[in-house]
Amino acid sequence: MEEKRARKRLVLVPVPAQGHISPMMQLAKTLHLKGFSITVAQTKFNYFNPPDDSTDFQFVTIPESLPESDFKNLGPIRFLHKLNKECQVSFKDCLGQLLIQQSHEIACVIYDEFMYFAEAAAKEFNLPNVIFSTTSATAFACRSVFEKLYAENALVPFNEPKEEQNELVPEFHPLRYKDFPVSRWASLESIMEIYRNTVDKRTASSVIINTTSCLENSSLLWLQQRLEIPVYPVGPLHMVASAPTSLLEENKSCIEWLNKRSQNSVIFVSLGSLALMEINEVMETASGLDSSNQHFLWVIRPGSIRESEWIESLPEEFSQMVSDRGYIVKWAPQKEVLAHPAVGGFWSHCGWNSTLESIGEGVPMICKPFSGDQKVNASYLDRVWKIGVQVEGDLDRGAVERAVKRLMVGEEGEKMRKRAVSLKEKLRASVRSGGSSHNSLEEFVNFFKTVKQIRN
Ligand code: UDP
DSSP states (O other): OHHHHTOOEEEEEOOSSHHHHHHHHHHHHHHHHTTOEEEEEEOSTTOOOOOGGGTTSEEEEOOOOOOTTHHHHHOHHHHHHHHHHHHHHHHHHHHHHHHHHOSSOEEEEEEETTOTTHHHHHHHTTOOEEEEEOSOHHHHHHHHHHHHHHHTTOSOOTTSOHHHHTSBOTTSTTOBGGGSOOOTTSOHHHHHHHHHHHTOOTTOSEEEESOOHHHHHHHHHHHHHHHOSOEEEOOOGGGTOOOOOOSSOOOTHHHHHHHTSOTTOEEEEEOTTTOOBOHHHHHHHHHHHHHTTOEEEEEOOTTOBTTBSSSTTSOTHHHHHHHTTEEEESSOOHHHHHHSTTEEEEEEOOOHHHHHHHHHTTOOEEEOOOSTTHHHHHHHHHHTSOOEEEOOSSOOHHHHHHHHHHHHSSHHHHHHHHHHHHHHHHHHHHHSTTSHHHHHHHHHHHHHHHHHHHHO
Protein backbone atom coordinates (compact mmCIF):
# COMPACT_ATOMS: atom_id res chain seq x y z
CA MET A 1 0.00 0.00 0.00
CA GLU A 2 2.79 2.33 0.97
CA GLU A 3 4.46 1.79 -2.40
CA LYS A 4 1.16 2.30 -4.25
CA ARG A 5 0.60 5.67 -2.59
CA ALA A 6 4.03 6.81 -3.67
CA ARG A 7 3.46 5.98 -7.32
CA LYS A 8 3.86 8.79 -9.79
CA ARG A 9 1.42 9.04 -12.65
CA LEU A 10 2.26 8.96 -16.36
CA VAL A 11 -0.23 10.29 -18.89
CA LEU A 12 -0.09 8.36 -22.17
CA VAL A 13 -1.58 9.64 -25.42
CA PRO A 14 -1.96 6.97 -28.16
CA VAL A 15 -2.97 7.42 -31.80
CA PRO A 16 -6.43 5.89 -32.21
CA ALA A 17 -5.35 3.04 -34.50
CA GLN A 18 -4.60 -0.60 -33.72
CA GLY A 19 -0.93 -0.45 -34.71
CA HIS A 20 -0.35 2.44 -32.27
CA ILE A 21 -2.69 1.43 -29.44
CA SER A 22 -1.00 -1.99 -29.07
CA PRO A 23 2.55 -0.74 -28.42
CA MET A 24 1.24 2.12 -26.24
CA MET A 25 -0.69 -0.34 -24.05
CA GLN A 26 2.36 -2.61 -23.89
CA LEU A 27 4.41 0.39 -22.79
CA ALA A 28 1.70 1.26 -20.23
CA LYS A 29 1.84 -2.24 -18.78
CA THR A 30 5.65 -2.21 -18.72
CA LEU A 31 5.81 1.13 -16.90
CA HIS A 32 3.05 0.09 -14.52
CA LEU A 33 5.14 -2.95 -13.59
CA LYS A 34 7.99 -0.53 -12.93
CA GLY A 35 5.93 1.29 -10.33
CA PHE A 36 4.08 4.08 -12.16
CA SER A 37 0.34 4.78 -12.18
CA ILE A 38 -1.07 5.10 -15.66
CA THR A 39 -3.62 7.40 -17.26
CA VAL A 40 -4.47 6.74 -20.91
CA ALA A 41 -5.98 9.76 -22.69
CA GLN A 42 -7.81 8.81 -25.86
CA THR A 43 -10.40 10.24 -28.23
CA LYS A 44 -13.67 8.56 -29.19
CA PHE A 45 -12.10 7.09 -32.33
CA ASN A 46 -11.23 3.38 -32.01
CA TYR A 47 -11.77 3.74 -28.29
CA PHE A 48 -9.79 1.02 -26.54
CA ASN A 49 -12.02 -0.57 -23.91
CA PRO A 50 -9.84 -1.55 -21.02
CA PRO A 51 -9.91 -5.23 -20.03
CA ASP A 52 -11.01 -6.11 -16.49
CA ASP A 53 -7.49 -6.57 -15.16
CA SER A 54 -6.53 -2.96 -15.94
CA THR A 55 -8.61 -1.41 -13.17
CA ASP A 56 -5.38 0.11 -11.96
CA PHE A 57 -5.25 2.19 -15.12
CA GLN A 58 -7.28 5.34 -15.54
CA PHE A 59 -8.84 5.97 -18.96
CA VAL A 60 -9.95 9.49 -19.87
CA THR A 61 -11.51 10.87 -23.04
CA ILE A 62 -10.10 13.93 -24.78
CA PRO A 63 -13.17 15.90 -25.86
CA GLU A 64 -13.40 16.77 -29.55
CA SER A 65 -16.22 17.25 -32.01
CA LEU A 66 -14.94 15.65 -35.21
CA PRO A 67 -17.52 13.60 -37.12
CA GLU A 68 -17.36 9.83 -36.40
CA SER A 69 -16.93 9.22 -40.13
CA ASP A 70 -13.66 11.21 -40.36
CA PHE A 71 -11.41 8.29 -39.43
CA LYS A 72 -12.70 6.17 -42.28
CA ASN A 73 -13.34 8.89 -44.86
CA LEU A 74 -10.29 11.16 -44.61
CA GLY A 75 -7.48 8.59 -44.72
CA PRO A 76 -4.79 8.53 -42.00
CA ILE A 77 -2.79 11.62 -42.98
CA ARG A 78 -5.68 14.06 -43.34
CA PHE A 79 -7.33 12.57 -40.26
CA LEU A 80 -4.18 13.12 -38.19
CA HIS A 81 -3.93 16.75 -39.36
CA LYS A 82 -7.47 17.39 -38.24
CA LEU A 83 -7.16 15.50 -34.97
CA ASN A 84 -3.99 17.38 -33.97
CA LYS A 85 -5.64 20.74 -34.66
CA GLU A 86 -8.84 19.75 -32.89
CA CYS A 87 -7.19 18.42 -29.72
CA GLN A 88 -4.64 21.20 -29.25
CA VAL A 89 -6.89 23.14 -26.87
CA SER A 90 -9.11 20.38 -25.52
CA PHE A 91 -6.14 18.34 -24.32
CA LYS A 92 -4.96 21.33 -22.27
CA ASP A 93 -8.34 21.35 -20.53
CA CYS A 94 -8.20 17.60 -20.07
CA LEU A 95 -4.69 17.71 -18.58
CA GLY A 96 -5.66 20.68 -16.38
CA GLN A 97 -8.55 18.63 -14.95
CA LEU A 98 -6.26 15.68 -14.33
CA LEU A 99 -3.81 17.89 -12.45
CA ILE A 100 -6.61 19.15 -10.21
CA GLN A 101 -7.95 15.63 -9.55
CA GLN A 102 -4.70 13.75 -9.06
CA SER A 103 -3.71 12.86 -5.56
CA HIS A 104 -0.23 12.08 -6.77
CA GLU A 105 2.11 13.92 -9.02
CA ILE A 106 2.03 13.59 -12.81
CA ALA A 107 5.62 12.73 -13.69
CA CYS A 108 5.31 13.18 -17.42
CA VAL A 109 3.19 13.06 -20.57
CA ILE A 110 4.21 10.37 -23.07
CA TYR A 111 2.68 10.92 -26.48
CA ASP A 112 2.73 8.98 -29.73
CA GLU A 113 4.94 10.83 -32.23
CA PHE A 114 1.82 11.45 -34.40
CA MET A 115 -0.13 13.04 -31.48
CA TYR A 116 2.19 16.04 -31.29
CA PHE A 117 -0.60 18.34 -30.04
CA ALA A 118 0.06 16.88 -26.58
CA GLU A 119 3.39 18.69 -26.23
CA ALA A 120 1.81 22.17 -26.00
CA ALA A 121 -0.38 21.10 -23.07
CA ALA A 122 2.53 19.49 -21.20
CA LYS A 123 4.61 22.64 -21.76
CA GLU A 124 1.82 24.89 -20.51
CA PHE A 125 1.68 22.99 -17.21
CA ASN A 126 5.43 22.68 -16.99
CA LEU A 127 5.32 18.90 -17.19
CA PRO A 128 8.12 16.91 -18.79
CA ASN A 129 7.08 15.33 -22.07
CA VAL A 130 8.42 12.30 -23.90
CA ILE A 131 7.87 11.19 -27.49
CA PHE A 132 6.98 7.54 -28.03
CA SER A 133 7.81 6.26 -31.49
CA THR A 134 5.74 3.23 -32.48
CA THR A 135 7.45 3.05 -35.85
CA SER A 136 11.02 1.86 -36.42
CA ALA A 137 14.05 4.04 -35.69
CA THR A 138 14.88 3.86 -39.40
CA ALA A 139 11.41 5.12 -40.33
CA PHE A 140 11.83 8.00 -37.84
CA ALA A 141 15.23 8.87 -39.32
CA CYS A 142 13.84 8.49 -42.82
CA ARG A 143 11.05 10.98 -42.15
CA SER A 144 13.70 13.38 -41.00
CA VAL A 145 15.92 12.94 -44.08
CA PHE A 146 12.90 12.99 -46.37
CA GLU A 147 11.65 16.22 -44.85
CA LYS A 148 15.09 17.87 -45.14
CA LEU A 149 15.48 16.85 -48.80
CA TYR A 150 12.00 18.18 -49.49
CA ALA A 151 12.79 21.52 -47.85
CA GLU A 152 15.99 21.76 -49.95
CA ASN A 153 14.09 20.87 -53.11
CA ALA A 154 16.43 17.90 -53.51
CA LEU A 155 13.89 15.12 -53.40
CA VAL A 156 13.72 12.92 -56.48
CA PRO A 157 10.11 13.52 -57.48
CA PHE A 158 7.95 10.45 -57.16
CA ASN A 159 6.79 10.62 -60.74
CA GLU A 160 10.38 10.37 -62.05
CA PRO A 161 11.38 7.36 -64.16
CA LYS A 162 11.84 4.13 -62.23
CA GLU A 163 15.68 4.10 -62.47
CA GLU A 164 15.95 7.32 -60.46
CA GLN A 165 13.66 5.95 -57.81
CA ASN A 166 16.01 2.97 -57.51
CA GLU A 167 18.94 5.22 -56.57
CA LEU A 168 20.30 5.03 -53.05
CA VAL A 169 19.60 8.03 -50.84
CA PRO A 170 22.93 9.82 -50.14
CA GLU A 171 24.15 9.26 -46.57
CA PHE A 172 21.25 6.94 -45.93
CA HIS A 173 22.18 3.62 -47.49
CA PRO A 174 20.79 1.06 -48.09
CA LEU A 175 17.49 2.92 -48.57
CA ARG A 176 16.43 3.89 -52.07
CA TYR A 177 14.24 6.88 -52.92
CA LYS A 178 11.40 4.48 -53.62
CA ASP A 179 11.58 3.13 -50.07
CA PHE A 180 10.70 6.53 -48.62
CA PRO A 181 7.55 6.55 -46.51
CA VAL A 182 5.09 8.16 -48.90
CA SER A 183 1.42 7.34 -48.71
CA ARG A 184 -1.21 6.43 -51.29
CA TRP A 185 -3.67 8.38 -49.21
CA ALA A 186 -2.39 11.94 -49.30
CA SER A 187 -0.49 14.61 -51.20
CA LEU A 188 3.26 15.00 -50.68
CA GLU A 189 2.70 18.43 -49.09
CA SER A 190 0.37 17.13 -46.42
CA ILE A 191 2.61 14.13 -45.72
CA MET A 192 5.54 16.51 -45.29
CA GLU A 193 3.61 18.66 -42.85
CA ILE A 194 2.91 15.63 -40.68
CA TYR A 195 6.52 14.45 -40.95
CA ARG A 196 7.87 17.89 -40.02
CA ASN A 197 5.78 17.71 -36.89
CA THR A 198 6.68 14.13 -35.95
CA VAL A 199 10.43 14.71 -36.24
CA ASP A 200 10.33 18.00 -34.32
CA LYS A 201 11.36 17.19 -30.75
CA ARG A 202 10.04 20.51 -29.42
CA THR A 203 10.49 20.43 -25.63
CA ALA A 204 10.59 16.62 -25.29
CA SER A 205 13.11 15.42 -22.76
CA SER A 206 13.62 12.06 -24.49
CA VAL A 207 12.33 9.66 -27.12
CA ILE A 208 11.29 6.08 -26.40
CA ILE A 209 11.33 3.78 -29.43
CA ASN A 210 9.73 0.37 -29.80
CA THR A 211 12.85 -1.19 -31.27
CA THR A 212 16.13 -2.70 -30.22
CA SER A 213 19.73 -1.93 -31.06
CA CYS A 214 20.43 -5.37 -32.55
CA LEU A 215 17.97 -4.51 -35.32
CA GLU A 216 18.70 -0.84 -35.92
CA ASN A 217 21.93 0.23 -34.32
CA SER A 218 23.06 2.68 -37.00
CA SER A 219 19.64 4.38 -37.28
CA LEU A 220 19.53 4.71 -33.50
CA LEU A 221 22.98 6.32 -33.43
CA TRP A 222 21.94 8.64 -36.24
CA LEU A 223 18.82 9.70 -34.35
CA GLN A 224 20.69 10.16 -31.10
CA GLN A 225 23.11 12.53 -32.84
CA ARG A 226 20.43 14.48 -34.60
CA LEU A 227 17.97 14.84 -31.74
CA GLU A 228 20.52 15.59 -29.00
CA ILE A 229 18.21 14.18 -26.32
CA PRO A 230 18.30 10.63 -24.91
CA VAL A 231 16.85 7.99 -27.24
CA TYR A 232 15.68 4.84 -25.45
CA PRO A 233 15.18 1.71 -27.58
CA VAL A 234 13.09 -0.42 -25.21
CA GLY A 235 11.47 -2.95 -27.55
CA PRO A 236 10.11 -5.14 -28.81
CA LEU A 237 7.54 -4.23 -26.17
CA HIS A 238 5.26 -7.17 -26.94
CA MET A 239 8.13 -9.33 -25.64
CA VAL A 240 8.45 -7.23 -22.48
CA ALA A 241 4.84 -7.10 -21.28
CA SER A 242 1.93 -8.91 -22.81
CA ALA A 243 -1.27 -6.92 -22.67
CA PRO A 244 -4.62 -7.59 -24.38
CA THR A 245 -4.76 -4.85 -26.98
CA SER A 246 -7.01 -6.03 -29.79
CA LEU A 247 -9.80 -3.73 -30.93
CA LEU A 248 -11.48 -6.54 -32.88
CA GLU A 249 -12.58 -9.96 -31.74
CA GLU A 250 -9.98 -12.64 -32.48
CA ASN A 251 -11.17 -15.80 -34.21
CA LYS A 252 -9.30 -18.53 -32.35
CA SER A 253 -10.65 -21.37 -34.50
CA CYS A 254 -7.64 -20.89 -36.76
CA ILE A 255 -5.41 -22.32 -34.02
CA GLU A 256 -7.39 -25.60 -34.21
CA TRP A 257 -6.89 -25.55 -37.96
CA LEU A 258 -3.14 -24.92 -37.51
CA ASN A 259 -2.92 -27.80 -35.02
CA LYS A 260 -3.72 -30.19 -37.88
CA ARG A 261 -0.90 -28.92 -40.12
CA SER A 262 2.72 -30.04 -40.13
CA GLN A 263 5.67 -27.93 -39.04
CA ASN A 264 6.50 -24.86 -41.17
CA SER A 265 3.90 -25.85 -43.77
CA VAL A 266 1.54 -22.86 -43.54
CA ILE A 267 1.91 -19.35 -44.91
CA PHE A 268 0.05 -16.79 -42.78
CA VAL A 269 -1.37 -13.85 -44.78
CA SER A 270 -2.33 -10.71 -42.90
CA LEU A 271 -2.17 -7.06 -43.91
CA GLY A 272 -2.74 -5.32 -40.60
CA SER A 273 -5.57 -3.07 -39.52
CA LEU A 274 -5.69 -0.40 -42.21
CA ALA A 275 -4.46 -1.65 -45.62
CA LEU A 276 -7.03 -1.89 -48.40
CA MET A 277 -6.90 -4.20 -51.42
CA GLU A 278 -8.63 -3.93 -54.78
CA ILE A 279 -10.86 -6.86 -55.78
CA ASN A 280 -8.46 -7.86 -58.56
CA GLU A 281 -5.54 -7.89 -56.10
CA VAL A 282 -7.49 -10.25 -53.84
CA MET A 283 -8.27 -12.52 -56.78
CA GLU A 284 -4.63 -12.54 -57.97
CA THR A 285 -3.44 -13.32 -54.44
CA ALA A 286 -5.95 -16.16 -54.09
CA SER A 287 -4.88 -17.61 -57.42
CA GLY A 288 -1.15 -17.37 -56.61
CA LEU A 289 -1.65 -18.94 -53.18
CA ASP A 290 -3.68 -21.73 -54.76
CA SER A 291 -1.02 -22.54 -57.35
CA SER A 292 1.75 -22.44 -54.76
CA ASN A 293 0.33 -25.70 -53.33
CA GLN A 294 0.94 -24.51 -49.78
CA HIS A 295 -1.58 -24.31 -46.95
CA PHE A 296 -2.49 -20.75 -46.06
CA LEU A 297 -4.26 -18.95 -43.24
CA TRP A 298 -5.56 -15.64 -44.56
CA VAL A 299 -6.93 -12.73 -42.52
CA ILE A 300 -9.42 -10.74 -44.59
CA ARG A 301 -10.71 -7.88 -42.45
CA PRO A 302 -14.29 -6.74 -43.13
CA GLY A 303 -14.00 -3.53 -45.14
CA SER A 304 -10.45 -4.28 -46.31
CA ILE A 305 -11.50 -4.96 -49.91
CA ARG A 306 -12.48 -1.83 -51.76
CA GLU A 307 -16.13 -1.78 -52.79
CA SER A 308 -16.87 -5.04 -51.04
CA GLU A 309 -18.16 -5.71 -47.52
CA TRP A 310 -16.23 -8.92 -47.15
CA ILE A 311 -15.67 -11.98 -49.34
CA GLU A 312 -19.35 -12.77 -50.07
CA SER A 313 -19.46 -10.53 -53.12
CA LEU A 314 -16.22 -11.78 -54.71
CA PRO A 315 -16.41 -13.78 -57.95
CA GLU A 316 -17.25 -17.46 -57.42
CA GLU A 317 -13.78 -18.59 -58.45
CA PHE A 318 -12.52 -17.12 -55.18
CA SER A 319 -14.03 -19.82 -52.99
CA GLN A 320 -12.81 -22.52 -55.39
CA MET A 321 -9.27 -21.18 -55.11
CA VAL A 322 -9.23 -20.98 -51.33
CA SER A 323 -11.35 -23.96 -50.28
CA ASP A 324 -8.72 -26.69 -50.73
CA ARG A 325 -5.76 -25.47 -48.77
CA GLY A 326 -6.89 -22.17 -47.32
CA TYR A 327 -8.56 -21.01 -44.09
CA ILE A 328 -9.99 -17.50 -43.91
CA VAL A 329 -10.76 -15.46 -40.80
CA LYS A 330 -11.82 -11.85 -40.24
CA TRP A 331 -9.26 -11.23 -37.48
CA ALA A 332 -6.73 -13.62 -35.94
CA PRO A 333 -4.82 -13.85 -32.67
CA GLN A 334 -1.75 -12.84 -34.71
CA LYS A 335 0.96 -13.29 -32.10
CA GLU A 336 -0.36 -16.76 -31.22
CA VAL A 337 -0.53 -17.66 -34.91
CA LEU A 338 3.07 -16.56 -35.53
CA ALA A 339 4.20 -18.58 -32.51
CA HIS A 340 2.53 -21.75 -33.87
CA PRO A 341 5.01 -24.36 -35.15
CA ALA A 342 2.92 -24.95 -38.30
CA VAL A 343 3.51 -21.39 -39.51
CA GLY A 344 6.59 -21.27 -41.76
CA GLY A 345 6.16 -17.86 -43.37
CA PHE A 346 4.26 -14.59 -43.05
CA TRP A 347 2.87 -12.65 -46.04
CA SER A 348 2.67 -9.18 -44.56
CA HIS A 349 2.20 -5.50 -45.38
CA CYS A 350 5.18 -4.99 -43.03
CA GLY A 351 3.61 -2.74 -40.42
CA TRP A 352 6.19 -2.30 -37.65
CA ASN A 353 4.24 -4.36 -35.10
CA SER A 354 3.78 -7.22 -37.53
CA THR A 355 7.49 -7.02 -38.40
CA LEU A 356 8.56 -7.20 -34.75
CA GLU A 357 6.04 -9.96 -33.97
CA SER A 358 7.28 -12.07 -36.89
CA ILE A 359 10.97 -11.63 -36.08
CA GLY A 360 10.14 -12.28 -32.41
CA GLU A 361 8.93 -15.76 -33.42
CA GLY A 362 11.66 -16.41 -36.00
CA VAL A 363 9.23 -16.42 -38.93
CA PRO A 364 10.59 -15.18 -42.30
CA MET A 365 8.37 -12.90 -44.38
CA ILE A 366 7.03 -12.05 -47.79
CA CYS A 367 6.88 -8.28 -47.89
CA LYS A 368 4.18 -6.47 -49.81
CA PRO A 369 4.13 -2.97 -48.32
CA PHE A 370 1.31 -0.56 -49.10
CA SER A 371 2.36 2.83 -47.80
CA GLY A 372 4.13 4.89 -45.16
CA ASP A 373 6.84 3.23 -43.09
CA GLN A 374 5.93 -0.23 -44.42
CA LYS A 375 8.28 0.25 -47.39
CA VAL A 376 11.18 1.10 -45.11
CA ASN A 377 10.51 -2.03 -43.03
CA ALA A 378 10.16 -4.19 -46.14
CA SER A 379 13.45 -2.93 -47.47
CA TYR A 380 15.22 -3.78 -44.21
CA LEU A 381 13.61 -7.24 -44.04
CA ASP A 382 14.75 -8.04 -47.58
CA ARG A 383 18.10 -6.28 -47.91
CA VAL A 384 19.49 -5.74 -44.40
CA TRP A 385 18.28 -8.57 -42.18
CA LYS A 386 17.78 -10.87 -45.20
CA ILE A 387 14.78 -12.62 -43.74
CA GLY A 388 12.18 -11.45 -46.25
CA VAL A 389 11.29 -11.59 -49.92
CA GLN A 390 9.99 -8.24 -51.16
CA VAL A 391 7.34 -8.39 -53.88
CA GLU A 392 7.68 -5.25 -55.97
CA GLY A 393 5.41 -3.97 -58.72
CA ASP A 394 1.88 -5.10 -59.47
CA LEU A 395 0.41 -7.97 -57.56
CA ASP A 396 -0.18 -10.75 -60.08
CA ARG A 397 -0.73 -14.46 -59.54
CA GLY A 398 2.69 -15.41 -60.92
CA ALA A 399 4.51 -13.07 -58.52
CA VAL A 400 2.49 -14.41 -55.58
CA GLU A 401 3.19 -18.04 -56.48
CA ARG A 402 6.93 -17.40 -57.02
CA ALA A 403 7.32 -15.51 -53.74
CA VAL A 404 5.48 -18.15 -51.70
CA LYS A 405 7.54 -20.96 -53.23
CA ARG A 406 10.80 -19.05 -52.67
CA LEU A 407 9.99 -18.74 -49.00
CA MET A 408 8.20 -22.00 -48.24
CA VAL A 409 9.94 -24.50 -50.51
CA GLY A 410 13.67 -24.98 -51.00
CA GLU A 411 17.00 -23.85 -49.74
CA GLU A 412 16.66 -20.05 -49.98
CA GLY A 413 13.63 -20.04 -47.66
CA GLU A 414 15.37 -22.43 -45.29
CA LYS A 415 18.34 -20.05 -45.02
CA MET A 416 16.02 -17.12 -44.32
CA ARG A 417 14.25 -19.16 -41.65
CA LYS A 418 17.59 -19.90 -39.95
CA ARG A 419 18.54 -16.21 -40.00
CA ALA A 420 15.10 -15.30 -38.61
CA VAL A 421 15.50 -17.79 -35.77
CA SER A 422 18.91 -16.40 -34.91
CA LEU A 423 17.49 -12.85 -34.91
CA LYS A 424 14.66 -14.02 -32.64
CA GLU A 425 17.27 -15.19 -30.11
CA LYS A 426 18.93 -11.77 -30.24
CA LEU A 427 15.60 -10.02 -29.63
CA ARG A 428 14.92 -12.27 -26.66
CA ALA A 429 18.36 -11.54 -25.25
CA SER A 430 17.85 -7.78 -25.64
CA VAL A 431 14.73 -7.75 -23.43
CA ARG A 432 16.19 -10.09 -20.77
CA SER A 433 17.91 -8.73 -17.69
CA GLY A 434 21.22 -7.21 -18.80
CA GLY A 435 20.10 -6.93 -22.45
CA SER A 436 20.24 -3.61 -24.32
CA SER A 437 16.48 -2.88 -24.33
CA HIS A 438 16.19 -3.95 -20.70
CA ASN A 439 19.00 -1.57 -19.74
CA SER A 440 17.48 1.23 -21.78
CA LEU A 441 14.16 0.84 -19.98
CA GLU A 442 15.92 0.90 -16.61
CA GLU A 443 17.70 4.12 -17.62
CA PHE A 444 14.41 5.73 -18.64
CA VAL A 445 12.74 4.76 -15.37
CA ASN A 446 15.74 5.89 -13.33
CA PHE A 447 15.67 9.25 -15.07
CA PHE A 448 12.30 9.94 -13.51
CA LYS A 449 13.45 8.63 -10.15
CA THR A 450 16.29 11.18 -10.28
CA VAL A 451 13.81 13.95 -11.06
CA LYS A 452 11.90 12.92 -7.96
CA GLN A 453 15.04 13.19 -5.82
CA ILE A 454 15.83 16.68 -7.15
CA ARG A 455 12.27 17.90 -6.51
CA ASN A 456 12.21 16.47 -3.03
N1 UDP B 1 -3.37 -8.01 -35.81
C1 UDP B 1 -4.08 -8.95 -35.10
N2 UDP B 1 -4.87 -9.81 -35.80
C2 UDP B 1 -4.99 -9.78 -37.15
C3 UDP B 1 -4.25 -8.80 -37.87
C4 UDP B 1 -3.45 -7.93 -37.15
O1 UDP B 1 -4.00 -9.03 -33.87
O2 UDP B 1 -5.74 -10.58 -37.70
C5 UDP B 1 -2.52 -7.08 -35.04
C6 UDP B 1 -1.06 -7.43 -35.25
O3 UDP B 1 -0.67 -8.45 -34.33
C7 UDP B 1 -0.36 -6.10 -35.03
C8 UDP B 1 -1.41 -5.06 -35.39
O4 UDP B 1 -2.65 -5.76 -35.52
O5 UDP B 1 -0.01 -5.96 -33.65
C9 UDP B 1 -1.13 -4.38 -36.70
O6 UDP B 1 -0.12 -3.46 -36.53
P1 UDP B 1 0.95 -3.18 -37.67
O7 UDP B 1 1.89 -2.15 -37.14
O8 UDP B 1 1.57 -4.44 -38.13
O9 UDP B 1 0.11 -2.64 -38.88
P2 UDP B 1 -1.02 -1.49 -39.05
O10 UDP B 1 -2.30 -2.11 -38.68
O11 UDP B 1 -0.62 -0.34 -38.16
O12 UDP B 1 -0.94 -1.17 -40.51
